[in-house]
C-alpha cells in the first residue's frame with residue numbers, strides 16, 4: 001500500500017480503533033500521542049522521548065522546509081515525525097527491527113505524514129547512495145557491537161551537513177585536555193576520571209542484552225571528533241549537534257571496502 005493510501009485509511013480510524021491497533025503492535029518504546037491514544041503510557045523514562053526532545057528541540061531549526069532527514073535507528077518514528085512537522089521534505093527512517101518499523105508507519109499515517117520507513121541496518125547506509133542535510137543518530141550507539149564503525153559510515157556516506165547524536169553515557173562527565181601523544185611508560189593518564197573510556201557490557205545492562213558499549217562523556221566526544229564531526233552544540237547532557245569536519249587522519253581508509261560494496265562516498 002502506498003503512503004497516501006495508508007494515510008487515507010488511518011485518518012478514518014476512531015480512537016478506539018487506534019487503541020486496539022496500538023495494542024496489537026507489541027511493546028512500544030516511543031510514547032506517541034495518536035488522536036489522544038498514548039502508545040507507551042507506562043514508559044520507564046516517563047513521556048519518552050518527548051521529555052528528551054523538549055530539552056534540545058530549540059537547537060533544531062524550526063523551519064526545515066526543503067531539507068532531507070535520515071533518522072538512523074528510528075524506532076517508532078518519534079523524531080522522524082518531529083522533523084516532518086517542522087516541514088522537512090524527504091524524511092527517511094531506518095531501523096533493523098520490523099516491529100518498530102510497523103509502529104512507525106502506523107504512527108506517521110495516523111498523523112497524516114508522508115514519511116518513508118525502511119528496514120536497513122545502520123551498517124548499510126552506503127547502500128542508500130544518498131546524503132541527507134540532517135542525520136539523527138539518537139540512542140543507537142550503545143546498542144551496537146561496532147559503534148565507531150557506525151559513526152565512520154554515517155559520516156562518510158550519509159551526513160551532508162548536520163549530525164544530531166545522542167548516547168546513554170556512564171562514568172565521569174569530566175572533560176580534560178589531553179596531550180596529542182604520550183610516551184609508552186606513561187600509564188597514569190589512563191587512570192584519570194576524564195580519560196575517554198568505553199564500558200563493555202558482556203551480558204546485560206538494565207535487563208537489555210543489546211546494550212554493548214557505554215561511553216563516558218569524554219569518550220563520546222572523542223569518538224565524534226575522531227569520526228570527523230565538529231561539535232557545534234551540546235544542549236542536553238546526552239545530545240550533541242555536530243557539523244562535518246575532517247576525520248582523524250589516522251582513521252583514513254579504516255572502513256574496509258568490502259563492507260561498502262566498494263563505494264568510497
Ligand SMILES: C[S@@+](CC[C@H](N)C(=O)[O-])C[C@H]1O[C@@H](n2cnc3c(N)ncnc32)[C@H](O)[C@@H]1O
Pocket residue numbers: 029049072073074075076078094095096097100120121122123137138139140143144
Ligand atoms: C533505544 S532505541 C532509540 C530509538 C530512537 N532513535 C530514540 O532516540 O528514541 C534504539 C533503536 O535502534 C535500533 N537499532 C539497533 N541497532 C541497529 C542497527 N544496527 N541498525 C538500525 N537500527 C538499529 C533498534 O531497533 C531501536 O529501534
